[in-house]
Amino acid sequence: MAPSHALRCCKRALNWIPVLFINLVVGWSYYAYVVELCVCEYTDFMGRVDRSQWRTSCSCSQFRDTIPNNAERISYLVVFHVFFTMFVWAYWKTICSTPASPSKAFGLPRAEKELYEREEQAERQQEILKKVARNLPVYTRTAGGAIRYCDICQVVKPDRCHHCSTCEMCVLKMDHHCPWVNNCVGFSNYKFFVLFLAYASLYCVVICATVIQYFIKFWTKQLPDTHAKFHILFLFFVAAMFFISILSLLSYHLWLVGKNRTTIEAFRAPVFANGPDKSGFSLGFGRNVAEVFGDEAKYWMFPVVSNHADGVGTSPCVLSNNIQHTVDDSKETIEEYLHAMEEALNITIDPACLQEPPLASDVIQQLDVFGFCLYGMLTCMSCISLLLYLEQCVYIYKKMPYPKKTTIIWITGAAPVIATMACFGMWIPKAVMFTDMTSNCYFAVVVYKVLVLIIEELGGSDGFMKRFLGEGFRINTGPCCCCCLCLPRVPMSWRMLFWLKLGALQYAILKTVLSVLCIILWTNGYFDLSDLEITGTAIWINPFIGVLTIVSLWPVAITFMNTNSHLRGLNIVPKYAMYQLILVLSQLQTSIINILALDGTIACAPPFSSQARGSMLSQQMMIMEMFIISLVNRCLYRRTYDTLPSEARDNEQNTKVLVEHDV
Ligand SMILES: [Zn+2]
Ligand SMILES: [Zn+2]
Known part of the structure; x- marks a missing residue:
């Protein structure tokens, strides 16, 4: 009895992880907006404060007097806090309301x-x-x-x-x-939930609208290099991404409110x-809205209880x-x-809930107007990103020198390829396994190609060794950052470079081989992701792939960390950030949704079983996210950068940086 109780407690604790995640994101966005944008670095943006002065002083308050446009700053803060408060209020009301049960x-x-x-x-x-x-x-x-x-x-x-x-x-x-x-x-919190979606999307709009001018300055390089820049960059992306996903959910729920229908119905x-x-409970638009938001319009905007029905639905x-x-x-x-x-x-137990993913024809049959719009929009997004990518390939092919152009074509292809595969997976749920494997194999090659790009930007293997031979490389990075802080620096040598390359290359090869193996096993019924028995093959192959992934990410992270100061002029940091973002979204997000589906948290809704619905959800989110990333990548890679400074000047700069660090 005790173990089952412990298991249940564990499961309950696990259920709080998504809430924790949202709260961390919201907390970070608050910090980035209020502290980094409005209070501290504002002076930096206006270009009035010398950076060296900034570095020596930790207190932002000293610069407050020098902020030229106080009115703008205060109006930003006021508007931001209004929406932040409403959003957090509605969110916590949704979390804390006890669901109403029958009397x-x-x-x-x-x-x-x-x-x-x-x-x-x-x-x-x-x-x-x-x-x-x-x-x-x-x-x-x-x-x-x-x-x-x-x-x-x-x-x-x-x-x-x-x-x-x-x-x-x-x-x-x-x-x-x-x-x-x-x-x-x-019944007890539907109003709060809809308000939460509404305020969350408004919160994102406020952030995007006010951050965009600094964001543009960032791209056009009108801003000095500060760490605030990256907070601003990510703030804009995260807000834009959340806005797109929340807006689609919000419009769906507003449509449901108008029809007096629940998602289940x-x-x-x-x-x-x-x-x-379907419309059995509809009372006409006005009454339907009043049933959720209450009769008195003055309470509609606030997450407080405003309807006095008993929820039994007569x-x-x-x-x-x-x-x-x-x-x-x-x-x-x-x-x-x-x-x-x-x-x-x-x-x-609806038979559809135990079944395999539905056929494409079943998917199309169950689509309503909203579904058609959503599917149409997502298909357009993946088509656009693919077309833009093809156009960009031609451009890169014409403008760039030989070894670099193939590498860049590979890397910029990651987002459009994943979006296209996700689009196939969305329309044809039975093919999800194949589409996922294609995008994962492609991404495995991209991991290697990012390493190659960094080396090529530094002048190929020879140029790389000229710069770094004998230099101590920090290896306490990437996936092992916390557990081996005390790792010694390793001097760079030809052998070390070989191991770095091999570490990244093995994943590209083994991932493809293992994917093919999985497909072969699957055709004979030996491979099932939901089969967690010790005798199943999935439970052995998947952790092995996980280890390979970590092993391959490490060399890329080491190389990036030790060389990025040389490659700042090529915008290597945002390029690397985009690659990391694709990695997190395509691996972590998919796994989280899969776990939620296996656990039954994502409910079954015919013709989709929990799992099919979970994978559908992650395909749809993936298309939107990859669309945004491919647009950003386009801006990042389709630019001519100044050639790298010569080695001598580079060394000079290095010593300068080192001296600064020592001071
Ligand atoms: Zn529940
Ligand atoms: Zn019950």
Whole structure:
């Protein structure tokens, strides 16, 4: 008993990870905006303060008097804090609201409960439930026509109520279980959730709108080199990325509010006595909005409770439409019950939830207007990034010298290739395994090519060795940064360069070989990602690939860390940052979503099983993210940079830097 309890505690703790992640991102964005942009470095941006002066002094307050445009700074801070407060308020209200569960009236009275438990025949049990439900305001049925009853909570489920396996309770007007707030979104907090999405997107808009001018200055190199620059760069990207993803979710939920539909009902229409009806709960646009946001418009903007209904969902229109069909339930014959029960028993676990990913035709069939728009937009995005990439290939091919151009063509191809593969995966869920493997193999080559690019920019292997032969390279970097701070510096030699190259190259080769092996095993049913048994192959191959990945990232990180000061003029830092971003998004994000799907946090919604829906989600996010990255990469690589300073001048600069460091 104890281990299962511990396991449950572990799982509960794990469920807080996405919330922690969001809070860290929000906390960092606050720091980057308020401290780095508005308070400290503002003077730097205006170019009024000498950098050396800045370095010697740690206190920002000394420079406050010199800020020329105080009004702008204060207005930024005020607007930012208004949206920040509203966003955090709505977010925490969504997290902290306890989901509303059915009242005691929906539980079986003691006598009926005993009867129900003793009864073994399903149709008799249904009869008992029907008798109880006659006195309750319950108008929806299972797809088979039976009374909806939760065996775990032992209640007759009110209309729109569903059992959440993560919260382990029945939730009134359940919309979905949201991992990002680690709570069920339903009757008690749907308004807060929609406000949270709205304020989150406004928060991103405020950040993007005010940061963009510094962002542009950054690209056009009008700003001095400070660490604030990178906070600003990432602030803009992160805000833009979140904005796109949140906006699509927000527009979907606003559409649902207008239709008085929950996400679950949008996937599977509620069944009334006269059959399934997607719009069964709709009361007309105005009343639908009031049902979520309350009658008084003055409270709409604030995440406070403003509707006083009981959440059981007895809409007057439902009453008038369906009541005459439900009252004469008693006249139904036993045969009809039997038939209904047979269907109901088959339906309790929707077969689609256990199935493999759906066919492309099923995906297209279940698309509604919103889905078509979303799919269309995403397909356009991946097409645009691919076309831009092809155009850029021609440009690079014409303008760049030989060994460098193939390397750059490989590296800039990562984002468009991943976006295109994700687009295929989105339309054809059954092919996800192949598309994922193609993009992963491609990226494995890119890891090696980034190393090659750094070496080529420094003049190829010969040029590289001329500069660095005998120099101590710091190797406490990359994936092992925390655990081996005390690692000694290693002098650079031809052998060391060989090992660095080999370390990165092995991944490109082995990853491809192992992917092919996985596909061969999979065709014979020996490879299944969800199979976590010790006898399965996935549990052996995947950690091995993980180790190979870390081994290959290390040489690239070492080379970058020890050479980036020489390559600043080539914008190597943002280029490297983009490569890291692709790495994090394509590996980490996908794994997090996969774990959430395996764990059941991402609910099953026919025709998608949890896993298929999770992978669908990550494909869609990937397309948007890769689209943005390919645009940025285009700006970064499609520029002519000044040639590197000669070695002698370089050494001079190095000694200068070293002296500064020692001081
Ligand atoms: Zn339940
Ligand atoms: Zn839940």
